[in-house]
Amino acid sequence: MGRTLAILAPALGDVELAEDAVQEACAAALERWPRDGAPANPGAWLLTTARNRAIDRIRREQTLRRKTELLAALAETEPPAEEKEDDTIPDERLSLIFACCHPALAPEAQVALTLRSLGGLTTEEIGRAFLVPEPTMAQRLVRAKHKIRAAGIPLRVPPDHLLPERVRAVLAVVYLIFNEGYGPPPRAELCEEAIRLGKVLALLMPDEAEALGLLALMLLHDARRASRLDEEGELVLLADQDRSLWDEKRTEEGRRVLDRALPLRRPGPYQVQAAIASLHLEPETDWLQIAALYKRLESLAPSPVVELNRAVAVAMAEGPERGLALMDGIDGLGDCRHLHSARADLLRRLGRGAEAAEAYDRALALASQPAERAFLERRLAEVRSSA
Amino acid sequence: MQYMLLIYGDQNGWETLSEQERGQMMEAYGSFTQELRDSGSMVAGDALQRTDTATTVRVRNDETLTTDGPFAETKEQLGGYYIVEAGSLDEAIEWASKIPGSRYGSVEVRPVMVFEENGS
Secondary structure (H helix, E strand, C coil), X not given: CHHHHHHHHHHHCCHHHHHHHHHHHHHHHHHHHHHHCCCCCHHHHHHHHHHHHHHHHHHHCCCHHHHHHHHHHXXXXXXXXXXXXXXXCHHHHHHHXXXXXXXXXXXXHHHHHHHHHCCXXXXXXXXXXXXXXXXXXXXXXXXXXXXXXXXCCCCCCCCCCCHHHXXXXXXXXXXXXXXXXXXXXXXXXXXXXHHHHHHHHHHHCCCCHHHHHHHHHHHHHHCCHHHCECCCCCECCHHHCCHHHCCHHHHHHHHHHHHHHHHHCCCCHHHHHHHHHHHHCCCCCCHHHHHHHHHHHHHHCCCHHHHHXXXXXXXXXXXXXXXXXXXXXXXXXCCCXXXXXXXXXXXXXXCCHHXXXXXXHHHHHHCCCHHHXXXXXXXXXXXXXXX | XXXXXXXXXXXXXXXXXXXXXXXXXXXXXXXXXXXXXXXXXXXXXXXCCCHHHCEEEEEXXXXXXXXXXXXCCCCCEEEEEEEEECCCHHHHHHHHHHCHHHHCCEEEEEECCCCCCCCC
């Protein structure tokens, strides 16, 4: 069904019309195939039927001009001569991905549309995953599909001069889906869907190093999914995670994908983050290399959170003083509890109890998770008693 | 498809420009308009006078109510527009990003509604 839609939608320039036609064709198949037997070439049968349904619908259309345009476009979609493998029609699926992730659509609409048109999730499932009632999600999808048609968002792979920006937008949507699923609260179906979409992108754009980088990153994060939360659903620090729960197959798969990205010599933030995630999965953590990679990430995608991560890695590799000096140079994280708890930890290890207590206090004022609060309070009591 | 590109900006910005900067701005608009014409995509385009010349008209119960000023007082005002013929939203966005005003204010891209004369 996804394949038929992928051929029909770009030809029509209208996802909604294509979807309706494909759904009708599937309904017809469900009725006929059990009765008359499945056709020799089910894919071609579905496409032909969906195409005919689309033609019927277009004939009922009100405006003559649209009729003429759509019928002309349809004349060009000949059903494939024989059943082919999924990956023989990459352009159509890719066109659909780029339309779904068009920056003229609201981000939440991009996500919903991508999951609905290319993922295997129903409207109800997408609604549940994003804690939105089904009618709301259905409405969001209808509005997005309407805008694609009415505003003339093209169903095609963007021309070269637009491509880098648009590829970034597509990758961002897929990573957003993954992060929504990674939680907390975790929603495994979204992680699985994001990885599946990442594989489609890596297959369709084999020369895009960052598409491979993103897939590797998702696989390497996903390898630790089972150990990330305790029974109460609280986050477990990386250092305290049960390594026996880590998924070796996923780790290997992620590293293989990353190995394919690096020789393309087009570094980007996803590849660097995947490399960091890969190092975290080693039995012995190489903090020096992780610190160097964070420095690389800082130059590719500057952000205070990356600076903080680098400072933590430097503290592990070269001692708390160096880490603390870097942390004190970070701007814009005054309200980030992670900065204060990380600073507090370094001050504690340096034996500067009073300053550590002050930093723990600031972290506590910003923390809301019970487990995290309990941890900070325990540490605060420790430094107070030894000060 | 036809798209209307609505150019919004702070109309008081013009007053703060030097003579030379105004000249550069006019030149930039001139060459943009020429490029649009040469490509065959230009349908229409105009600059509008300031919003203090605007009059808003409403008809309620068959009575025409006329008020001084624009429909809404906003920080950025509609200062001009182009109507372009473009193959897709991407093409219209490319034209919009070339309008000099897009660097100071913003340009809203709106597809033009098409009504068929023969409605069958």
